[in-house]
Amino acid sequence: MSFAHPLTSELTVEYLQVNRISAKLDTPIHIRGVLQGVLTLEQVGVRQPWTSAHRMFAQAVANLVTLALVEYEADEARRQADLARERMQAVFEASRDALLLADGDSGVILDANRQAERLFGCARSELVGKHQRQLHPPAQQAQNVGEFSRRVNGKAVQAVTTEIQRGDGRVVPVRIETEVADISDGRRLALGIFREI
Numbered sequence: 001m002s003f004a005h006p007l008t009s010e011l012t013v014e015y016l017q018v019n020r021i022s023a024k025l026d027t028p029i030h031i032r033g034v035l036q037g038v039l040t041l042e043q044v045g046v047r048q049p050w051t052s053a054h055r056m057f058a059q060a061v062a063n064l065v066t067l068a069l070v071e072y073e074a075d076e077a078r079r080q081a082d083l084a085r086e087r088m089q090a091v092f093e094a095s096r097d098a099l100l101l102a103d104g105d106s107g108v109i110l111d112a113n114r115q116a117e118r119l120f121g122c123a124r125s126e127l128v129g130k131h132q133r134q135l136h137p138p139a140q141q142a143q144n145v146g147e148f149s150r151r152v153n154g155k156a157v158q159a160v161t162t163e164i165q166r167g168d169g170r171v172v173p174v175r176i177e178t179e180v181a182d183i184s185d186g187r188r189l190a191l192g193i194f195r196e197i
Contacts, residue, residue, distance in 0.1 A: 007132065018059070022047035027058040029066050029071075039065060069161075071155055097193045100127065100135075104152040104180055104188030107132040107145065122167035137165045151178040152190050173197050 008024065014164040015021070023043040024035065029036045039062045092099055099122065102109050112120075112127040120127060120135070132148055133141040140163060147160055159177040166172060179195040 027062040100192040104190040
């Protein structure tokens with residue numbers, strides 16, 4: 001290595017000469033095509049030519065570092081997702097309104113909060129997995145299925161006054177507001193906000 005080489009000249013006095021480094025072999029570390037760092041092998045003392053074995057070793061170590069960084073990023077993303085889920089669940093549970101989260105396409109209930117358990121007079125486990133039409137008295141089920149579909153597809157007002165049927169059979173008038181969210185895999189989620197009237 002020449003200390004006069006333009007790529008290393010700025011390191012000459014304060015690093016290379018002080019540490020008696022006579023040769024460097026740099027291998028880039030990329031993640032998703034973006035340079036994240038450089039793995040450097042250095043020779044101290046008398047310079048020896050870098051062999052293909054040295055280059056293969058440097059590339060193998062750089063690949064291991066890349067895998068470790070990708071795994072760290074994935075772990076961090078999972079941790080952030082878990083934290084976001086915990087926060088959303090806390091908000092979901094703390095709501096004063098009865099909340100039901102449904103699959104926007106199928107109408108199947110995915111989650112219910114404590115207020116929903118109180119309003120519907122049954123446990124969350126009895127609500128989850130039901131089709132949203134089953135929340136209403138039999139005579140109103142077909143009408144409510146159509147209304148749900150129109151709300152999810154943005155073709156109706158997001159609030160409706162209707163009736164639900166509790167677990168004990170009692171019919172209760174409610175106002176339902178619906179918020180729809182598109183999620184990354186192309187599915188839609190419908191959050192039903194139920195208020196007894």
